[in-house]
Amino acid sequence: MEQTVDVVIIGGGPAGLNAALVLGRARKSVAVIDEGRPRNRVTRETHGFLTRDGISPSEFRRIAKEQINAYPAVQFVEDAAITITGTDGHFETTTAQGATYRSKKLLFAVGMKDLPLDVNGLTDVYGKSAFVCPYCDGWELRDQPLVLIVKGARALHSAKMLSGWTNQYTICTDGPDEWTDEEREELKLHNVPTYDSKILRIESSEGMVERVVLEDGTSIPCTGIFFAPKLAAGSTLPQTLGCKMKETGTVIVDAFGKTNVPGVYSAGDAATELYQAITAASLGALAGVCINGELLTEAWNSKS
CATH class of the missing domain: 3.50.50.60 (FAD/NAD(P)-binding domain)
Structure with missing residues (x-):
């Protein structure tokens, strides 16, 4: 299966979901690729998120997807991205199930992952x-x-x-x-x-x-x-594309979520060490706005 969309978002946590919401409302076609194993699945409740304080992570995602489904240009793909090739405007993402998604822009919202806990109990x-x-x-x-x-x-x-x-x-x-x-x-x-x-x-x-x-x-x-947990990057794909990384595994971005690689963005726990759901969501929204602005500017300039 092959599809062409404006933006591929890898990761369906608060950052990826909020970016998808912003882009869906901006009438951009989006594929959110997520394998459904969030880091916070071990917790019973999510706190500190206005209007959602105390909600379970699974319920948070259910409500988010339900609301985003009002915007038909966004699709959710339960799969894992395994390879990405290409450059700005012409990216190709291949999944574990063999699907291929071509996109103009990429957003890594891959979070972090816990390394094995080495304390007994x-x-x-x-x-x-x-x-x-x-x-x-x-x-x-x-x-x-x-x-x-x-x-x-x-x-x-x-x-x-x-x-x-x-x-x-x-x-x-x-x-x-x-x-x-x-x-x-x-x-x-x-x-x-x-x-x-x-x-x-x-x-x-x-x-x-x-x-x-x-x-x-x-x-x-x-x-x-x-x-203090021991963490690693949620995915090595940003590195394979040439994104600069910190020693902690965090992708280096500017204030708008842009990486050093043209057309590639990162948001949420993948791009900050302020590991809170509401922070991740806000960074995802900001990245979504910036991606949309870049797409609009490119479309405008192509007609000049």
């Missing part, structure tokens, strides 16, 4: 009582005893942030803390308990954490965990 509680962002899930764990699993330079920043939701938290570095003497002193000044023993296991019941047990025998009762 963390997978059992991830998305239920263990989270990565206090802005997304801190309210639900306010004033409760928590464990923060983090080391190195991120620890002090994370401790400051978590203090806005609870003052009952302990830092476990799961090995050498990698802190400077100044960082250790600052944490001590604020009476933050810290442990650098390796984590033996996280004990839980039906996804709700009960305690963190260290190899030195220390047992830390808690009702929630925040941890």
